[in-house]
Amino acid sequence: MTHRDAIEPITCDDVRDLAAGFVIGALSPADMQRLGAHLSTCTDPHAEIAELGGVVPYLAESLTPVEPPARLRNRILDAVAAEAVASEVRLPAPVSPIPTPVPPRAIESAPSVARRSGPWAGRRPVWAALGIAAVVAVVVLGSWNLQLRATNDELAAYQRGVAAVVQAASAKGAQLAILGDPKGASPAAGVAAVKADGTVAIAMRGLAPTTGTQVYEAWLIASTGAPVPIGGFQVGSGGSGTLTDGHGPTAASVVVALTLEPGPGATAPTGPIVVSGVALAQPG
Amino acid sequence: MNAPSGPVAGRLASAADDADRAVLEQVASGRHEAIGELYERYKTMTFALALRITGDSALAEDVVQDAFVGAWRNASRYEPGRGSVKTWLLSIVHHRAIDATRRRRPTTELPEGDGPTPEPLILPSPWMEVAGRLDRDAIQSALATLSVVQREAIELGYFGGLTQLEISARTGAPLGTVKSRMRLGLLALRTALRALGPPNEGEPT
Numbered sequence: 001m002t003h004r005d006a007i008e009p010i011t012c013d014d015v016r017d018l019a020a021g022f023v024i025g026a027l028s029p030a031d032m033q034r035l036g037a038h039l040s041t042c043t044d045p046h047a048e049i050a051e052l053g054g055v056v057p058y059l060a061e062s063l064t065p066v067e068p069p070a071r072l073r074n075r076i077l078d079a080v081a082a083e084a085v086a087s088e089v090r091l092p093a094p095v096s097p098i099p100t101p102v103p104p105r106a107i108e109s110a111p112s113v114a115r116r117s118g119p120w121a122g123r124r125p126v127w128a129a130l131g132i133a134a135v136v137a138v139v140v141l142g143s144w145n146l147q148l149r150a151t152n153d154e155l156a157a158y159q160r161g162v163a164a165v166v167q168a169a170s171a172k173g174a175q176l177a178i179l180g181d182p183k184g185a186s187p188a189a190g191v192a193a194v195k196a197d198g199t200v201a202i203a204m205r206g207l208a209p210t211t212g213t214q215v216y217e218a219w220l221i222a223s224t225g226a227p228v229p230i231g232g233f234q235v236g237s238g239g240s241g242t243l244t245d246g247h248g249p250t251a252a253s254v255v256v257a258l259t260l261e262p263g264p265g266a267t268a269p270t271g272p273i274v275v276s277g278v279a280l281a282q283p284g
Numbered sequence: 285m286n287a288p289s290g291p292v293a294g295r296l297a298s299a300a301d302d303a304d305r306a307v308l309e310q311v312a313s314g315r316h317e318a319i320g321e322l323y324e325r326y327k328t329m330t331f332a333l334a335l336r337i338t339g340d341s342a343l344a345e346d347v348v349q350d351a352f353v354g355a356w357r358n359a360s361r362y363e364p365g366r367g368s369v370k371t372w373l374l375s376i377v378h379h380r381a382i383d384a385t386r387r388r389r390p391t392t393e394l395p396e397g398d399g400p401t402p403e404p405l406i407l408p409s410p411w412m413e414v415a416g417r418l419d420r421d422a423i424q425s426a427l428a429t430l431s432v433v434q435r436e437a438i439e440l441g442y443f444g445g446l447t448q449l450e451i452s453a454r455t456g457a458p459l460g461t462v463k464s465r466m467r468l469g470l471l472a473l474r475t476a477l478r479a480l481g482p483p484n485e486g487e488p489t
Binding site: 017018019020021023024025026027028031049050051052053054055056057058059060061062063064065066067068069072073075076077079080081083084152155 | 324335336379477
């Protein structure tokens, strides 16, 4: 067993001893840590690692090639396309806080998003079933900042969250809300989809990270009645957070809002509204 | 793939490597679908590797998908000086496949179960191939020059995802012996590959 104590320093001779295991990927995590600590400070280029490492790709190439299932190509291209749409903001102007709420009609004339589908002609991307407003919503969710700061795990979770929103929004009778700071001061932005059965999916970026037990609690606010809690989520260093299994009452014309709460399970909002947006039925 | 050997293979190899680099540059500059071209070139090689390591077709598919999406995401971080695009892709697939199998099996070696994969495992550093592009028969003949125990130690580590300590426990050989089998095996393979590879390539004087 290994212990997470201070890493014992190792010598250059030890590195030579570990080099083969390292290039093959067969070091224990503890050895890996020791080696990494040594290499990060050592002035010796340790050419023996590159010498042995240059052999390793031939191990993979010694295998008889195997044709993968034909579907794998599209799975990869779809995953890349979905992530590209979620992460790419190449709009002409610098990204500004999203005006809130934005009715679908108003953003239909946004910069030509349709062109994005050009290179993908002939395949049917995941968002193709949606109206252009939803596509714009997802594109506006560009996470350029997220990519800089988030871990791979957080990025992956964010992409799953966006995918869940897109999927929920495409359900019959679903409503889509674009979430932003009511005062326009915060970079926080996101989308929420409310399905006809009350299921809610939310993907957010640009939020301040949560600490301790803090959660961002999502609320559905109908034109009459008190805000109804529909679920909470935490936010990592990249500022993104997702809710994929929220559930609330079914009602037409609701506002989706987030507040920062000290812990999960709040029954009434205690903090100010961080972002909000009006859920609107999808055209078509 | 029956690539010619000798100097011709060397020129073809560098042309293929240049073409790969050009495609990866397109990927990095925003032509996302170019990743499909790299996939077409290396799908059978990467899937064979993932399948060999995971022993599970569905998991191998996930690994290859994950690896190509990871390659797309990190295309701008690829450094040509550190190996060919092919080697880079293979190293990403290898690390993800090992990671996937290690997550699946209980082990006393990993300190904290399903914790996040350390960054070196996510972004492996490839190295320059020691002998340019070689066809599979040539590589297998080079592998055949290793002793049985050397080859076993290397394969249990590279394809089996076992650590040296685990290989020692599995084979009954002392840890020091496992380490030296791996090291001597890689050195022998390097010598054999260089003898097969194009002349005047990569050999420091």
